[in-house]
Amino acid sequence: MKILVCGGAGFIGSAFIRNYLKNNSDSKIINLDSLTIGSNLANLRDIENNSNYKFIKEDIKNESTIDDLIKHVDVIVNFAAESHVDRSIANPKPFLQTNVIGTYSILEAIRKHDKQFIHVSTDEIYGDAQGKTSFDENSQINPSNPYAATKAAADNLVASYYRTYGINSITTRCTNNFGEYQFPEKLIPKTIIRSIKNLKVPLYGDGMQIRSWIYVNDHVQAIEDLIKKGKAGQVYNITAYEEITNKTIVKKILNILGKSNDMIEYVGDRPGHDKRYSIDCKKIENQIGWKPKHEFDDALKQTVDWYVKNPSWWDPLINENTLHPQPWTIS
Template identity: 45%
Template sequence: MRLLVTGGAGFIGSEFVRGWLRSDPAAHVTVLDALTYSGVEENLASVAHHPGYRFVRGDVCDPDVVDQVMAGQDAVVHFAAESHVDRSIEGAGPFVRTNVVGTQVLLDAALRHRAGRFVQVSTDEVYGSISEGSWTEEWPLAPSSPYSATKSAADLLVLAYHRTHGLDVVVTRCTNNYGPHQFPEKVIPLFITRLIDGRTVPLYGDGRHIRDWLHVSDHCRGIELALHGGKPGEVYHIGGGTEVSNHELTGLLLDAVGADWDRVTRVADRKGHDLRYSLDDSKIREQLGYAPEVPFTEGLAATVDWYRGNRSWWEPLKAGSERA
């Protein structure tokens, strides 16, 4: 299979590419990534010498570049996105451009070149907030932030290309990811790196917001299952099965680095902050055999260890992000 992976130098995309190439010596993967602030080509260094690997620096919104890399592909896994909620609140323009227009450019090219399956990697945030129970794949979309609104729009575009043009598409929606190589503006690596450096960490509001945590390797296994076995035009939820409040998460990270609560600074809550996310992932479990394999306590401890041991990776990224 010849595979095009957009955003393959990012946190989740690079995990997917590394796993795909390591498992198949005969695989062919083209990574398209603009290497904006959160794309790090070093994330792919361990597979850069694989004979089937090709890296193209380019923008998913550039029709010429997309047309060139789409030719001859059997499938597309679309990770490329602006994804930080706080940044979307400060300015929605880049999110609309990359997440919506970029997806449309890719879909048009996939249709033109008769590429096979198109996997849209999305998020649980498209549903808004849920106080109890869990969302099924049929739940109406109700995004709260500019980020989640643009991901909702992209999902609907993908599904519309299936209904209108017959393009073979699958949409996956996941819960909160964590693990190595995550850009240090996200909450878990942000807290780990600040605590390692002896600094304080900012906790939004009273910390009661609840998220379901999913190790990035489990997420990528779910995407592979959807790529190989999902039904065209279907949406699949990929969950971690571990709901934790931000307050509880902060306590776990403090314990992991031997810090006390005096290192926590309460800050004003984020605008439009969703209280709780929860996906019902029984569909992918029953139809495709998915189940998360990394226990949260073990995965979190391994993640803390990774950031302790890879300061040379995250320190320059963190410095650049804080300057911005």
């Protein structure tokens, strides 16, 4: 098996590559990444000399390069995306370019060369889950921010290529990921790093926004299972059903690190902030036989311990958004 992984230097993409090569030592992976915000080749230092792994610095919007690579592989897994909600609110244009035009570039090559395509999307395209509702794969798409809107557009584009051209595509929609090697701007690593540095930990609004969480290794194992067992044209939700408020997450991290809850600082809320995400993934459980293996509290402690022991990885990535986050304003 030869796989092209787009966006493989990012948090989830690199976890997929590490996991897949560990489980499939006879497979080959080409990692194509343009190395923008959130991508880091240090995520793959342990396998950079593996003879079954190759890195190419390139953008998925480069149609000629994408077309040439896709000719020679069996499967394409697309993690490449602009994914920071805050950044999408400040400047949506890069999200349109990568998440929509980039996906189009891949789809055009796939329809010419007849390859399997795994399109990695997000549960954020469903928008706010009201009351006790949990979205399934047939629920209406209702994105609340530019990032989610561009991912929803890409999902629809993939679906149209399946229906019109009959491409062999699968779309995945996963809940919030956490784990080692996550970019410091995200909630969990930002909380860990600021706590280590004895800085206040900012929480948007009242901190009662609910997210469903999954340990990244469970997510990427689901994608591997779908490559082998998934049905073309289908959408699969992926979750570990761990619905927790942002405030609770932060308190758990502070407790692990032996810090006081007084370190929490409430700041102005993000515009259009969804209050709750919740999805159901019985489809992948019943049809594919996948289930998450990691218990949330254990995986969170493991993640915190990793950041404590690996400042050499995250310290070069620290920026103003990590050290000096500001309450929201829109210019």
